[in-house]
Amino acid sequence: MEYASFLRQHIEEIVRLTDDEFEMISGYFVPRKVSRKEYLIKGGQIVTSEFLVVEGLLKAFMFDDSGKEHIIQFAMENWWVSDYPAFSKQESGEICVQALETCIVLELSLEHKKKMCEEVPKMYQFHAQKAFSGYVALQKRVLSMLKNSAKEKYELLLSQYPQLFQRVSKTMIAHYLGLSRETLSRLVKEIKA
Amino acid sequence: MEYASFLRQHIEEIVRLTDDEFEMISGYFVPRKVSRKEYLIKGGQIVTSEFLVVEGLLKAFMFDDSGKEHIIQFAMENWWVSDYPAFSKQESGEICVQALETCIVLELSLEHKKKMCEEVPKMYQFHAQKAFSGYVALQKRVLSMLKNSAKEKYELLLSQYPQLFQRVSKTMIAHYLGLSRETLSRLVKEIKA
Numbered sequence: 001m002e003y004a005s006f007l008r009q010h011i012e013e014i015v016r017l018t019d020d021e022f023e024m025i026s027g028y029f030v031p032r033k034v035s036r037k038e039y040l041i042k043g044g045q046i047v048t049s050e051f052l053v054v055e056g057l058l059k060a061f062m063f064d065d066s067g068k069e070h071i072i073q074f075a076m077e078n079w080w081v082s083d084y085p086a087f088s089k090q091e092s093g094e095i096c097v098q099a100l101e102t103c104i105v106l107e108l109s110l111e112h113k114k115k116m117c118e119e120v121p122k123m124y125q126f127h128a129q130k131a132f133s134g135y136v137a138l139q140k141r142v143l144s145m146l147k148n149s150a151k152e153k154y155e156l157l158l159s160q161y162p163q164l165f166q167r168v169s170k171t172m173i174a175h176y177l178g179l180s181r182e183t184l185s186r187l188v189k190e191i192k193a
Numbered sequence: 194m195e196y197a198s199f200l201r202q203h204i205e206e207i208v209r210l211t212d213d214e215f216e217m218i219s220g221y222f223v224p225r226k227v228s229r230k231e232y233l234i235k236g237g238q239i240v241t242s243e244f245l246v247v248e249g250l251l252k253a254f255m256f257d258d259s260g261k262e263h264i265i266q267f268a269m270e271n272w273w274v275s276d277y278p279a280f281s282k283q284e285s286g287e288i289c290v291q292a293l294e295t296c297i298v299l300e301l302s303l304e305h306k307k308k309m310c311e312e313v314p315k316m317y318q319f320h321a322q323k324a325f326s327g328y329v330a331l332q333k334r335v336l337s338m339l340k341n342s343a344k345e346k347y348e349l350l351l352s353q354y355p356q357l358f359q360r361v362s363k364t365m366i367a368h369y370l371g372l373s374r375e376t377l378s379r380l381v382k383e384i385k386a
Contacts, residue, residue, distance in 0.1 A: 062340065070339040072332060085336075088329045095336075117318070124317035125310070131324035136281045138331035139265060143278075143288075145338050146263040146371045147255070178339045 001026045003054050007106060010052065010078055014126045021120045028112035034058075034103040041083050041097040048090055049109045050082035051075075056103025057167050061175070062094050071176040074100075074164060080130065100168060145178065153177045154187050194219045196247050200299060203245065203271060207322045208315045217312050221305035227251075227296040234276050234290040241283055242302045243275035244268075249296025250360050254368070255287050264369040267293075267357060273323065293361060338371065346370045347380050 001007070007029060008022055017025065034040060034056070041047055043062060051058075053075050060073040060081055072095060075081035086093025090110060108116075117123045144156055154177060158165060165173065174184040194200070200222060201215055210218065227233060227249070234240055236255060244251075246268050253266040253274055265288060268274035279286025283303060301309075310316045337349055347370060351358060358366065367377040 062336070064340040068340075070336065072336055072339070084329045084332050088325065117321075121314055121317070124314070124321045128310075128317045128321035128324055131321055131328050132281065135324050135327045135331060136277045138328060138335060139277050141335060142331060142338070143255070143263065143265055145335070146265070147257040147261075 001029065002031050003104065003106060006054050007052070011123075011126055014129045015122045017120075017122070021122070024119050025116055025123065028116045029106040029108055032105050032107050034099040034105060036099055036102050039096055039098050040081075040105065041093075041095065043083075043094050043096050044092050046090065046092050047083045047086035048111070049107045050080055050084075050087055050113075051097070051105040051107055053077055053079050053081065054104040054106060056099060056101040056105075058097055058099050058103060058105075059168075059172065060095050060097045062096060069175045070178070071172060074161075074168065074172075074176065076164070076167075080134075100172075150177070150179050150183055151187050151190070153179070154184070155191070194222065195224050196297065196299060199247050200245070204316075204319055207319045210313075210315070214313045214315070218309055218316065221309045222299040222301055225298050225300055227292040227298060229292055229295050232289055232291050233274075233298065234286075234288065236276075236287050236289050237285050239283065239285050240276045240279035241304070242300045243273055243277075243280055243306075244290070244298040244300055246270055246272050246274065247297040247299060249292060249294040249298075251290055251292050251296060251298075252361075252365065253288050253290045255289060262368045263371070264365060267354075267361065267365075267369065269357070269360075273327075293365075343370070343372050343376055344380050344383070346372070347377065348384070 004026055007026055008017065011017060040051055040058065055077060057074065057076045058081055059071050060083065061069055061071045063069055073081060081097055083093040083095035083097065086095065087110065144153055148156065157177065170184055170188065171181050174181045197219055200219055201210065204210060233244055233251065248270060250267065250269045251274055252264050253268065253276065254262055254264045256262055266274060274290055276286040276288035276290065279288065280303065337346055341349065350370065363377055364374050367374045
């Protein structure tokens with residue numbers, strides 16, 4: 001498989017694999033090139049896969065009834081992305097995943113994920129660690145959404161992911177933080193002043 | 194161990210165990226009785242354990258600088274609770290976990306969790322599934338916090354956990370949803386009207 005060395009390094013940050021084990025595992029990942037603005041998942045589609053980002057940047061987002069965009073997640077190199085509520089039930093969902101840059105991703109279907117874990121059970125350990133880290137990160141985000149002022153939310157994101165601010169528009173940052181574009185512009189001016 | 198049948202059923206919802214495997218696993222869980230209002234975790238303490246609720250109800254919460262309470266999580270029977278950001282790093286944190294009713298919990302330290310998984314590797318599968326379900330639930334919560342009106346947030350929580358509304362005060366529901374007590378009272382009146 002192309003991108004094998006990327007994948008092996010990504011997994012071996014958590015579990016060591018033999019060459020045979022990696023051989024079995026890598027067959028389940030399907031590389032895909034995604035153009036800028038292309039959708040990996042469209043709301044309303046049945047979601048059967050998640051995606052590991054090799055290169056590029058994507059957003060997981062939805063529109064509410066009034067047409068306002070809300071960004072649930074950005075995903076860059078080494079991150080996983082999907083419509084997880086829909087993926088967990090293999091149903092259609094309301095979240096879209098769209099490339100913000102030209103991307104390379106490795107697609108893993110739930111079916112392949114299950115087979116892979118049955119064949120190489122130490123992949124359960126990998127997924128346990130990944131899911132747990134994701135859970136912790138989301139708990140921090142919920143806490144920040146509950147308790148932080150708009151300025152604190154902005155500064156926290158900036159300190160966590162400074163590179164994100166070079167790669168996405170301020171409008172998208174606002175849609176991720178749940179702020180209006182005007183509030184964000186005011187904040188940026190305040191912080192620069 | 195007391196509460197062995199509860200624990201076995203909880204784990205076997207995800208993975209089947211032999212009697213020998215369960216014997217090894219159950220030794221790592223320590224039952225604790227917790228009085229109403231007692232703290233399992235106090236902000237500032239090093240957090241080394243997570244807790245599985247056998248009986249009762251707890252809240253994970255924190256106070257912000259202005260003294261306002263924010264509730265990150267309620268935990269009732271079959272739920273796990275901790276200060277996960279602190280637990281994941283074995284550091285002190287800012288979250289408190291307090292019993293809202295007389296509770297029985299099973300305490301599992303990170304050290305015991307690791308040993309247990311090494312001895313009975315199928316427990317990785319259990320933890321992978323639990324962490325993934327938690328991740329999905331939090332992603333839904335973030336989405337609701339971003340896109341839903343106060344009324345929609347309230348109605349969603351009521352439809353997901355109707356029993357919660359019998360067991361906690363409206364003030365706590367407000368602190369979980371990120372609403373003021375006044376907004377919540379107005380909503381409850383509107384919905385009843």
